[in-house]
Amino acid sequence: MESMENLHLQFSAIKVATDNFASANKIGRGGFGVVYMGTLPDRQAIAVKRLASQSGQGIREFKCEACLVAKLQHKNLVKLFGFCLEGEEKLLVYEFVPNKSLDRFLFDENRRVHLKWETRQKIILGIVRGLLYLHEDSRFRIIHRDLKPGNILLDEELNPKIADFGMAKLFGADQTQGNTSKVAGRFGYMAPEYVSTGKFSVKSDVFSFGVILLETVTGHRNSVSELQEDDENLLNRAWRLWNDGTYCFKISRSKSW
Known part of the structure; x- marks a missing residue:
């Protein structure tokens, strides 16, 4: 300090x-x-x-x-x-990032009209560039550990900015993974092996990014707390459709698209 x-x-x-x-x-x-x-x-x-x-x-x-x-x-x-x-x-x-966080756009019917396909692609690519910097291009390797739409801020042109590094871990250039007895993050975005064993790596962040990617493309939230016993969350549905060869989601979008 x-x-x-x-x-x-x-x-x-x-x-x-x-x-x-x-x-x-x-x-x-x-x-x-x-x-x-x-x-x-x-x-x-x-x-x-x-x-x-x-x-x-x-x-x-x-x-x-x-x-x-x-x-x-x-x-x-x-x-x-x-x-x-x-x-x-x-x-x-x-x-100050004027448009607040990505979740306020993805899961709000009124704001969602601003997320055209080109805008969603720009947001996804911006998150990728930010993650690549954290994992590979900065002086130290940094694992964020709490990636979610609420921690992706959007500026006036809807460019994404990764935020909230309170749970982040800094590694040396030759270190690839860590372990913790205190699992931090939000269920639905945390990698299964991280939840069950406390082991985390750049792959943990990539898993979280994958969930954000699915949510950004489909407009559906990967809710795990509001589901009934027989309901599917977003990840299970995506996996089932992949195995079925369907690759088709019902997209949550505005009529103005």
Whole structure:
């Protein structure tokens, strides 16, 4: 963290930028806490991730996310402007990405009209480029471990940016896999071997990307918690259709296509 002192922002400055964390500036909420929109004195729009004291993301995860994202420079990764660590306050200050996350488009009938086939292809390719940078082209190999549409942000031109590196793991160039007793991520996007054994690798991220790919193409959510006993989730349906040689999904789309 010592090498990141120039990225440290005063809590008072962030309070001013977000109008004292006004409710009107609240743009998101998760298990970690709340995200606020704000504006720096130079008119730069920002998104402030304010971790709740009871958040599962502790100081170690906070430092991991701050240090990792600060060192990553790629157009398909969200950019970190700074952080604040004062008393009980843990805040991360990112570039403001106006169209929020991919899931808000894929699974909303009104927003889905903006996702033409060309746009979906652009989003898929952008995620691939971001992943390739994390896995192969950055100085260290980075496993994200929590890829899902909610962690893919879309800018004003619907270009994707991978976000939320709180669960990410950094490897040396010659290291290909790791193991953990604390499985992190969202069911439905985690690779089976990771869930059952705690082993993860770049293949774990590729599995998660495969789920996102299916959701982006079909417009259907890979829900695992809302299914009845005899229901199929998206992955099982895709596997069955592959084995049947059908390769045909009912696409969830707008009439304007």
